[in-house]
Amino acid sequence: KAGVTQTPRYLIKTRGQQVTLSCSPISGHRSVSWYQQTPGQGLQFLFEYFSETQRNKGNFPGRFSGRQFSNSRSEMNVSTLELGDSALYLCASSLTAPSSYNEQFFGPGTRLTVL
């Protein structure tokens, strides 16, 4: 079974631009979560989607948004990029509705560099 795929793997943008990242979950998985990973802040939760609905949102500004499609694929968008948005953006999928036994499987991430 194929794992979580994320595209693109690497991205370079300049301040003020916007970017869209894509995630395809493991086949059959309906929940997708996004995380930002930086050396200073570690792994921080962005948002979680299940059945095209945002179920949970982390403490990030409104410039960060996402959506999920009917095939469970998800995209996240960052508008008006800032230098501090440079990070590894990770997508994770899980099988069922989010629950306390939230076994999540991560993709390889998209490395975003903002110049």
Added chain:
Amino acid sequence: QQQVKQSPQSLIVQKGGISIINCAYENTAFDYFPWYQQFPGKGPALLIAIRPDVSEKKEGRFTISFNKSAKQFSLHIMDSQPGDSATYFCAASGASGSARQLTFGSGTQLTVLP
């Protein structure tokens, strides 16, 4: 209350030794505690996880010990190998509300010397 504190930040162990990484949490709503292993350039990979109804779980060379009253859990890697050199993250999540997403520790960079 959402924080998960992880220590040490880095760890160097000789091949064949035991690696021990500790985590502590405050949110009593947490009831799922996974450990992830991350190699450079890769996403975190689920290594082993425990639920609070047991105090220990072992899978191969990896063991999680869980102390519910102390709100602490730890990862033990027995017979550590150079291939185990990676960054390890503990995490926790709960059943409802804001606790439902995974809250991660800050990570431990493990180096196993040959």
